Amino acid sequence: MSFDRLIKKIVDTQNPTVAGLDPKLDFIPQYIIDECFAEYGETLEGAAQALYQFNVGLIDALCDIVPAVKPQCAYYEMYGWQGMRALKDTIDYAKGKGMFVITDGKRNDIGTTMEAYAAAHLGSIKVGSNQFEPFGGDALTVNGYLGSDGINPLLPICQENDKGIFVLVKTSNKSSGELQDCLCPDKTVYSLMAEYCENWGKENSGEYGYSGVGAVVGATYPEQLTELRETASHTMFLVPGYGAQGGGAADVAGAFDKNGLGAIINSSRAIMCAYKKGDYTEKDFAKAARDEAIRMRDEIVSYIGKIRL
């Protein structure tokens, strides 16, 4: 259990970014929607097919230059179990193309219930004499509000399957401070959570200095990113909030260590919807996504330089 597989992919591609796959219908080119509705009707099945076709186009365009994708569960659940099937198919497709898959579910519970989430998203499940991977991502985002009872059930499943988790620490939204910035009593809730991440990861250290227990820290809080990079030095960061939410490359520079490791920066809408800007047509959505992914990579790498193991 560690993020070594992800780190190696980041070094291979020299690209510390992840493309968010949040495919609501509003983001999908109309011609894809029309094709899927023609075949499956204006149904949840039709919508789910459009999600999947859009993702396939994006993954094909990105898989040789971007190390990872991050499907956001909410946008699949929104289309019912049919949408969840599109999530599973998307994860399979991305893995088939060699990408590392971070399932963004922010799941949380305790004991055997958390074990069930772990099996669902990172492990496998026995049915009679057969074994299935229900969703099969490489990492899962989780919420640590419930304490160790909510995290410990994940660790053996991560260990067995060489997978990781990212725990919410300091999220990118404006109101994140309502709870996360509270002093309790001499440190903030987010720095306490980061300490827990260091502890939870202790038994699961990786070859490159980072454990399998990462943290979500928003690009919109550059000071906290820099502070946490110092204090949580074995914790890999997943950084949302770049682009659409206002974080820039300078803001995320502090998330990286001196080798350019330790963080992966997410962009969702700016990549998915790149075709809506500039001179692209709908049919160019994949090329537009690739162009934006390259622009983002180059911008971030200009701050951190060559990424080294």
Next chain:
Amino acid sequence: MSFDRLIKKIVDTQNPTVAGLDPKLDFIPQYIIDECFAEYGETLEGAAQALYQFNVGLIDALCDIVPAVKPQCAYYEMYGWQGMRALKDTIDYAKGKGMFVITDGKRNDIGTTMEAYAAAHLGSIKVGSNQFEPFGGDALTVNGYLGSDGINPLLPICQENDKGIFVLVKTSNKSSGELQDCLCPDKTVYSLMAEYCENWGKENSGEYGYSGVGAVVGATYPEQLTELRETASHTMFLVPGYGAQGGGAADVAGAFDKNGLGAIINSSRAIMCAYKKGDYTEKDFAKAARDEAIRMRDEIVSYIGKIRL
């Protein structure tokens, strides 16, 4: 938006309890599993069918005496999208039998992503010219670690559809205090979260004194239950931890107001697996569940007396 529908059902049945539907295969009578494997194979589809058949039996046995069911998403996700279909079918079946459905997902995110979860579990979604309820529960459990940005997107959807949410406040597990009991700086994290619940519910008050923003407070912390009943007086409590986790009827008595309102106590395993104790056979699982539900109801009502609007 409020819990008035739930409160009315509690009064009608004189039963302030909810039956958790956490149907892992280990809990399901073998004859149901055998039948489903015979028809669908030892597959996720076969497992999902067994989940659904088990739930149908439980719902039939409970629907006239128990006001609500609480399916735990993790146990459905564990069986892939096929399991999520069983969740949808279970919710539809329970609603058809007149039960109030609390979807236990502990979902959390921000902005449009949280709107997507709200549509998935409490609202509806437009696909072309059609409108669908992806899962269609009556209430959803959520995690407030991200602050108001994670809760506000739920409120209009709850308002429009007369639905509610339960926010994690003080959870039933042993390690819940690692974060929730921290002093920040002059009150605990859980009491701060309870204050937020009171605020989030302000615009959405119900006829019987409780808003549509409830709180999850564990039966295993009776002192905190009593304290929070005082301080969060418009917040309905969903109380896990009764039975298998060690909370008893005396422990939950403090969760109720003087009219016996203000809380609903969950029991999952003790009801689902009642047939594994005593003189029942597998085929009696539904009767055993009903017997245990009646025993639990009577035990709790013996502490709180007649429930009045």
